[in-house]
Structures are given as structure tokens and as C-alpha cells.
Amino acid sequence: MIETCFGIGALDSTYAFAVAAVIGGFFGFFLEQAGFGSSRKLAGIFYFRDMTVLKVMFTALLTAMLGLSYLTAFGWVKAESLYLLPTVYGAQVVGGLVFGIGFVMGGWCPGTAAAGLAAGKIDALIFLAGAVAGSILFNEMFGFVAPLYSLGGRGVQFVYATLGMPKSVFVFAFTAAAVICFWCAEYVERKISGRGKYLFSPFLTVFSLCLLLLAWGLSLIIPPVSGEAGIESGIMADVDSGKDHVEPEELAARLMAGDKGLVLVDIRPASEYRAFHICGAVSMEMPRLAAYLAPHKNRGTIVLYSNGMTHPAQARDSLARMGYRNVYILTDGLNGFIARCLKPASLRDEPLTPEQAARVAAWRRRFLEL
């Protein structure tokens, strides 16, 4: 298991700053090596003259996606230790369109402009000044754009869940589409500007096959289950692998991060809820549960808890049969949350690392309102 700065809440530490600077160094180096220190080359994709942006960007995306998918499948890195950006449809559609216009107009995006400035491009400096001005403009008009900023917010959403397909199937389809794009890009370059030197090259052939093989190999590790027939076996598989659980630490981290896509439901009797509950939970007894959760079906993450695990597990299975794919139960229930997240370090049998102790202290402040 790899612990990340985000996972232990240390993204604002000096260590994280140093790591970010080094990572940024490699990022800038390879951006410039790829030719992204040139606005003319970057803008080329929009005129089908130079498709380098497509090749570099999708290769980078696939490399990281496949690498991370394997590491996650092997259990070396957990989703809870990664910072996941929420999906906000309105903001991302409008933001994407306006950003695209700015990109083709300026010939830069923020990261490449920083690399371009380093390569001596004065237009990159001008673009960066514009981007700073644009950020200030956004701040000044935030009251006006705030509704758009949160329009269509769905919390953390994975595209395969949104589309209702198994992850491994989506990964393979996405990889295959990208490989087809690479070959089309080479073909277009050869037709329009006489380049496209990797078209039918042994390099691109081998590279394409490697990507497809890696994407296919993932399906051997993550078995695909979908459709009506798959629901029951899917429930069984999730129960068997513990995928229907959310660990208390992950829940605490997501609550701390203010994850808007998280719906935390306390299914104990209302009297117990009033006596004590996890900050941010809503009280909902079992009979009214399905009606209450309907708007959240397959949107964001629903976490159910009780004192133990029996009732939430039964509710979760029932909801899964009704087509809910985003319902999780809290491992060891409220008792587990208290024992694992809120119990002071001093009262524990096993010693905690300083990072863990700091995390527990932060959780106690947040959830116990000390």
C-alpha cells in the first residue's frame, strides 16, 4: 500500500511542495521535448497540420490510466489516497468550450505556456499575463458565475459508472479508440502536410499492440460483470471482495474533503440518530430509504451505516437489486468508525505513526466538534 501526501492530509507540507517542484520539472522538461514550447505546433492540431498534441496527450493519458488501473487492481494504491475532481456538468461544459476558444486563440494552455516561456517565447509570457488577468476577472465576477460554477454537480463520478459498463470494458474501448486516433492522425498529417512519418512504421505498430494488450490484460484482473444476469453474481462478487464496503478512514477523508457527491445515511432509529451520529449524515429509517435515495441512484456515492453491519448490508443488497450501483456500507458500522477514526491515539493498543495520529486528531476535531 502506497501512502500519498493527499491520503495523509499533507499536501500543504514542505515535503509535498518539494515533490511537486520535482514532478513539475519532469512535466516541463517533457512538454518542451514533445515540442509544446511552440505555440505554432500546439495550434497545429486545430488545423490538422500537426497532430502532435493528440499523440502526446492521449499517450500520456493512456500510460497513466493503464498504470494506475493495474496498481489499483493489485491493491497497491487505493482510490481514497487520490484527489478526485468532482464532476460538475454545467461548469465543465461551458468552461471547456471557453477554454478551447482561448487555447486556439492564444496558441497556449497554462502548462505549455510556462514551458514556452522557458524556451524564450514572448507570446507565452503575454498568454500567462492574460491567464492571470482572467483568473482575477473570474474572482471579481464570482458572485455572478457562482450558479454556473456548481451547475450540474454530481460529486466524484467515474465515466464507466456513468455509462453503466464495467471498468475493464471501458478501458479497452477507450484504448482502442485512442490507437485508431493515432493512426488517423498519422494519415491526416501525411495527406495534409506530407509528414506522418510513423504511419505503418514498426514502432507505431508495436506500440499500438502493446497498448491494446495491456488494456486487454486488465480485464483478466477485473472480471467484467454487467447486465441483468450479472446483477446477482455482481452482488455476490462485491460482497466476496468487500467492494460493497467503505472503510471508516476513507469515509472520514471524504467527509473532511467536503465531497459533495457523498450521501451518508444513518439507518438507525431516529432516537439513536439524535443521541449521536456522524457529522454530515442524514437520518432515514429503512422503510423510507428507497424513496429518499431515488434522486441519488447511480449519482455520487451513497454510504449506509448502522451500529453494526447487518441492516445496512441487507439494505444495500436490496438496493443493488433495484439497480443501484453506488451504494456502500460502512465497514464495522458506527462502532468501527468510532474505534478506527475517533478513538484517541493514547487509548489505542497499537502505536500510530505521527501522520496517523495527526489524522485522528483532525478527525476528532471535525466529527466530535471538540
Add this chain to the structure above:
Amino acid sequence: MDIPRISKRRPYMNPYVAGIMLGVTLLASFLTLGAGLGASGGLARVAAYLESRIAPAHTAATVYFGKWGPQPLRYYLVFMLGGIFLGGAISAISSRRFSLRVERGHACAAPRRIFFAFAGGVLAGWASRLAQGCTSGQALTGGALLLTGSLVFMACVFAGGYAAARFVRSQWYD
């Protein structure tokens, strides 16, 4: 006596190899920081710093920049942005590609290119705040994590870019 050629620009890296190296960099960022790459976030912090130097009380009272507190530059993406500049400089100088100029088509006057670069920067800076990221933080990072909104953002970037491309093409005419 032969005079050695002192200035020979090296060709760019194979784009697929450069892509793999950027992907490995992104993966390293996931495994150490637990967060992906980003550039506009750092730039916005610089913007917040500059605005707070000009109008401290006003900036602190704004909703968006105000929540970043009195030291907006103490943020990992600011350091990453500095790293991008240094890494880019090492690459450009070692590959002998450094040249001080306004990049544009031969038939385009410099002021026109400067205008487009600034206007494009304003739009990209504004839009990256609205969408909570740019091509690095949303499209590349969020795309690699298979996040729905990030992939929607990426599709819209290309849609917006292709729709506007012909109106700004004059800056690249030779």
C-alpha cells in the same frame, strides 16, 4: 581549421515516447502527491497573490480568492508551476531551442499575435477557474482517472477549439 557549429537545434522527441514519459510523470505524481499534474491552479494562486498586493482588504473579502487565505502561494501547484518553467528551460537550453521571439506566421504582424495571445490567455484563465482545471489538471489528470466531468471538459475543449480555429488562423499565415 574547422569552425564547430555552435547552434544546431535538436529535433523534438518522438511524440509517443514523450507521451509515455509524461504519463510516467503523471503516475509518479499520483503515487507521491496523491494528486495529478496542474498548471492553472498555480497560476490562479499567483493571480490571487498579485490582487492581494494591490488591494489586500478587497481580495480578502472576495469569496473565491478570499478562501485561500493570506498566503495563497503556499500551495503545491505553485511549486509545480515553478518546476514546469525550470524543466522547460533545461530542455530548451540543452536541446538548443531557446530563442527570444514572438512566435507567429511570417505574414502576421506582432501586435496581432500579441493581442490574440493575451485575449486567449484571459479566456483560458477564466475558463480554467470555472471548470476547476485546465488541460493538465482536468483533461490529462482527470482523464487518466476516468472521471466523467474531466472527459466532458476535454471533449468541450476540442469542440470549442475547432469551432473557433478558422477565426484566428490569420496569426499563422506565412
